[in-house]
Amino acid sequence: MSLISREWVTCSSCGRRTLKSGYCMWCGNKLVEREFTSVAPAGDQQAQPPKTIAFNYVFKVVFLGDIAVGKTSIIKRYALGQFSPEYFPTFDLTTYSKTLEYPPIKIDLTIWDTAGGLPEEDKVGPVVTGVDVGVLVFEVSRRSSFNNIPIYHQIVEKFNPKAHIQVVGNKLDLGFRQVERSEGEALAAKLGGSYIETSATLGTNIDKLFNRNIMECLKNRLDALKKELEG
Numbered sequence: 001m002s003l004i005s006r007e008w009v010t011c012s013s014c015g016r017r018t019l020k021s022g023y024c025m026w027c028g029n030k031l032v033e034r035e036f037t038s039v040a041p042a043g044d045q046q047a048q049p050p051k052t053i054a055f056n057y058v059f060k061v062v063f064l065g066d067i068a069v070g071k072t073s074i075i076k077r078y079a080l081g082q083f084s085p086e087y088f089p090t091f092d093l094t095t096y097s098k099t100l101e102y103p104p105i106k107i108d109l110t111i112w113d114t115a116g117g118l119p120e121e122d123k124v125g126p127v128v129t130g131v132d133v134g135v136l137v138f139e140v141s142r143r144s145s146f147n148n149i150p151i152y153h154q155i156v157e158k159f160n161p162k163a164h165i166q167v168v169g170n171k172l173d174l175g176f177r178q179v180e181r182s183e184g185e186a187l188a189a190k191l192g193g194s195y196i197e198t199s200a201t202l203g204t205n206i207d208k209l210f211n212r213n214i215m216e217c218l219k220n221r222l223d224a225l226k227k228e229l230e231g
């Protein structure tokens with residue numbers, strides 16, 4: 001039985017092959033991997049190539065949207081189980097981490113909360129590069145915030161066309177609308193993403209919003225892994 005590990009791994013963020021080290025040499029993504037060794041069938045040790053399987057995945061989720069639509073409130077409701085009716089605008093980029101365990105799989109989720117409105121051109125790159133899920137938030141009671149969603153979508157698409165797009169209509173609890181659910185669904189479909197309506201105040205659909213995207217990302221990674229192992 002030989003202990004074998006490869007020098008190269010696939011970056012979980014950009015999908016390119018990179019030297020096995022702390023960070024991806026292409027996109028700078030933090031590489032978190034747990035390895036195990038595959039053992040070649042008896043008598044066939046020479047013929048079987050070594051397999052290194054990553055059980056740990058790093059998913060990057062970025063929230064974008066107009067001022068005060070509820071980005072921070074959604075994230076805090078999910079990551080910290082907290083909600084505040086007071087408004088504290090986000091001025092600086094803030095990240096939240098959450099670890100999810102689905103043995104033997106471990107997911108390190110990093111959620112990037114941005115300041116409301118369009119990020120400055122020179123600052124947006126590092127924020128959106130390597131993003132797995134772009135969460136584009138508007139307020140169902142404020143049409144202008146809905147009208148701006150395609151602009152945020154362009155930002156994500158420019159830096160990662162493969163990112164999942166999740167359009168979110170927040171503040172469902174307010175009880176009045178300027179944007180109908182059907183409009184949100186139509187826009188999300190047009191952008192190649194999915195749509196969900198939430199209330200950070202009540203916690204409505206907050207877990208669902210994260211879980212469905214995490215599962216979608218995980219499925220893609222496992223499909224890629226399966227192909228690699230079969231190939």
Ligand SMILES: Nc1nc2c(ncn2[C@@H]2O[C@H](COP(=O)(O)OP(=O)(O)OP(=O)(O)O)[C@@H](O)[C@H]2O)c(=O)[nH]1
Nearest residue numbers: 068069070071072073085087090116171199200201
């Ligand atoms: N009624 C209601 N109020 C909400 C909801 N989500 C957030 N709010 C309120 O809306 C205000 C703005 O929420 P934030 O989460 O700070 O919004 P944001 O998008 O992060 O704002 P910026 O950081 O300035 O871009 C706060 O007063 C929140 O309490 C919701 O689902 N329902």
Ligand SMILES: [Mg+2]
Nearest residue numbers: 071072089090
């Ligand atoms: Mg905020």
